[in-house]
Structures are given as structure tokens and as C-alpha cells.
Amino acid sequence: MTSSSTRVALTALAAVGATGVGAAVWGIGIERYLFTVRRHDVYVLPAGSRPLRVLHISDAHMAPRQHRKQEWIASLAQLSPDLVINTGDNLGHPRGLEGIREALSAFRGIPGLYVHGSNDLVAPSPRNPLRYFIGPSSHTPQAEPLDTRALDRFLQDDLGWHGLNNSTAALRVGDVKINAFGVDDAHRQWDDIPSLAPQVGKLKKRTDLTLGVTHAPYRRVLDAFVDFGADTIFAGHTHGGQVRIPGSPKALVANCDIPLDQARGLSSWAHGEASSPLNVSAGIGHSIYAPIRFGCRPEASLLTLLPRR
Numbered sequence: 529m530t531s532s533s534t535r536v537a538l539t540a541l542a543a544v545g546a547t548g549v550g551a552a553v554w555g556i557g558i559e560r561y562l563f564t565v566r567r568h569d570v571y572v573l574p575a576g577s578r579p580l581r582v583l584h585i586s587d588a589h590m591a592p593r594q595h596r597k598q599e600w601i602a603s604l605a606q607l608s609p610d611l612v613i614n615t616g617d618n619l620g621h622p623r624g625l626e627g628i629r630e631a632l633s634a635f636r637g638i639p640g641l642y643v644h645g646s647n648d649l650v651a652p653s654p655r656n657p658l659r660y661f662i663g664p665s666s667h668t669p670q671a672e673p674l675d676t677r678a679l680d681r682f683l684q685d686d687l688g689w690h691g692l693n694n695s696t697a698a699l700r701v702g703d704v705k706i707n708a709f710g711v712d713d714a715h716r717q718w719d720d721i722p723s724l725a726p727q728v729g730k731l732k733k734r735t736d737l738t739l740g741v742t743h744a745p746y747r748r749v750l751d752a753f754v755d756f757g758a759d760t761i762f763a764g765h766t767h768g769g770q771v772r773i774p775g776s777p778k779a780l781v782a783n784c785d786i787p788l789d790q791a792r793g794l795s796s797w798a799h800g801e802a803s804s805p806l807n808v809s810a811g812i813g814h815s816i817y818a819p820i821r822f823g824c825r826p827e828a829s830l831l832t833l834l835p836r837r
Contacts, residue, residue: 555771555822560814562821563600565607566829568794570805572759573704573835574736580704583609584829586743586764587811589620589647590627597813597826601631605638607830611701612638612689615764615809616645616713616743619674620652620816629682639701640689643710644718645743645765649676652815664715664783692741694720696727707731709756710741714749715765715784721752728756737833745786745808754799760833761797761806768792768810772823779824792824794831807831 573580583604588597612635618628650671683689690697692710699706709728711719719742737760740753745763753761769779769791779791790797790808797806812826 551822552820555820559823559825560819560821561596562825563597563812564825564827565604566793566810566827568807568829568831569834570760570794570807570831571834571836572737572805573833575835577736577835578703580611580701580737580833581607581609582611582613582831582833583607584613584615584762584807584809584831585812586615586809586828587617587645587767587813588628588631589617589652589811589813589815590624590631591621591816592623592626594627594813595630598627598631601812601828602634604828605634609635609638609830611706612640613739613741613762614640614642614683614689615741615762616643617647617764617811617813618645618679619648620813622651622672622674625675625679625682628679632683632687636687638687639699640683640687641692641697641708641710641739641741642683642689643692643741643743644676644712646713646716646718647674648679649674652817654817664785694718694724696724696731698731698735703736705732705734705736706739707735707737708739708741709753709758711743711749713743713765714746715744719746719749721748724752725756740804744784745790745806746784747786750786750797750806751799754797754802754804757802758804760831761804762809763806764809764811766791766808766810767814768808768824768827770810770814770818770821770824774823776823794829 693712740758740761744765778788782791
């Protein structure tokens, strides 16, 4: 190789290295703190209904010292939601409940629905990020258990929210009668559709709105929710890919079997002859072992439910 070509190669290599360092600095030091609210209008209410503001939060993966994240989540109460839907993975540290109390206490008295993600039961563990390109991640049998009962007491007794882990709930929000159902974390195969089906069948048929809630948007769960008549489905888990090519409509990975172009945001999920709006939150946090966001800002969603056109 000539000295000229050597200089070109070294220059190119240096440029690639500098780009990588710059991307890492941006993703670790800046973008993971650029919290944003994604807004959607969804036309699913009966004619004549008043709009219903639904705040969808997910994947906080909270650690006790993440005060910036806690303050931002608490500030979302200023959006005046009528209903909060939490799709799990609230905890990200053995003491994560301390931060969750700081973040969510602002929503006390606002109706809410929630399901668990696996990190509401066990602490995160180090992982090879390249493993996600092979397929959905596996679990670590030796993972440290978390105080899930204390989390549930806070969400249910303090905030007044309904847990939907393989169960149902009926509630009224303003003038809107809501039937809701959900599953435990499908990523860990804790979802139990067979036991949920008869519970859904017992819900009152005369209702204004039917909601399905899941942590991980696996196809089998989404198909079942459409079959159960969900007017809107809420999910998290994917982190929107967490690292994306800026401007690309597809995530690089989803850590489940949902199509990559539906791993973030509002889309439609069809099964048989029916379909339902599906909102997949890219989430607010990240594992303490992967503190980066690139091309995928941390987010919450505000869905304004409106009368059907």
C-alpha cells in the first residue's frame, strides 16, 4: 500500500472512530434525557362522547437516584389525563420503588390500569446487546427478586389503579364506561390467555370502550385481544428498539415477534376480519446496564380518544 493510500485509509478509520465516539456521547450523555410526549388522536368512542385523555407510560426501569426521570414523569400530571395506562417494567433496581413513588405519586386519584413486566419481579442483569439481533432475549434464572408486592400495594392501594395481570376490570371514567383486560409479561410466557378468556366473557357487554393492556406485544397476545373486542391496545417492552437509524420507520430490534415497523408508536393490528389501534410505547427508561438512547428518545404517549367518525 502506498503512503498516500495509507493516509486515506487511516483518515477514513479515524472518521469512523470519531463518528462512533460522537454517537456514543450523544446517546449516553444527551438523548437518553430528552424526554418527549408522543401525541395521537384515536377515534374509538361512541358518538356524542366527550374526549378522553389517556396517558400511556411504560418501561421506566427506575433506579433511586434517577431524579431527572422522576421529575419528568411527575410533571406529566400537568397534562391532566383522565386515565393512566402503565404497561410495566417500572423497576430497574432493587430500590427502584423509591423512585417510582416519587414519579407516580402525582397521579394519585387519577384512574389507572397497569400490568407487570419482568423487571417488576426480578432485577435486570448484564446482557450482550448484540444478542438482541439473534432473537428475543432469554431470562437469567439467578436474577435478584424484587419487592413486587410493595409495588402492587403502591399502585393499587395508594394510587387506586387496577392491576390487569391475566385479569379484567370494569370502571367508569367520567361518562365513559370501560371494560379492560390484560396479561402478565408475555416475554416470560407468563401470559395466560386461556384463563383470561372466560373472565372477558363475564364482563358486561354494554360498555363504551374496551381496552387491552400488555407489557410485551407478542403476536399471540395481540391476536387474542383483537378477538376479545379491544377498541384500543396498549403495549411497551420494545423500547422502540432503543437504538435506531435516525429517520428510519423500522426499529433494528424489538425483542419480541412484532413487526419492526410497529415496534414504536400508533399503528393498527389486524386479526381475522377485525382490527384494533395499537400503541406501542418506546418507554421512558433503559436497563442500568445499557444506559443509551440513539435515534429513539425516551417517551410517554398522550392519546386523545374521540368519537368514531
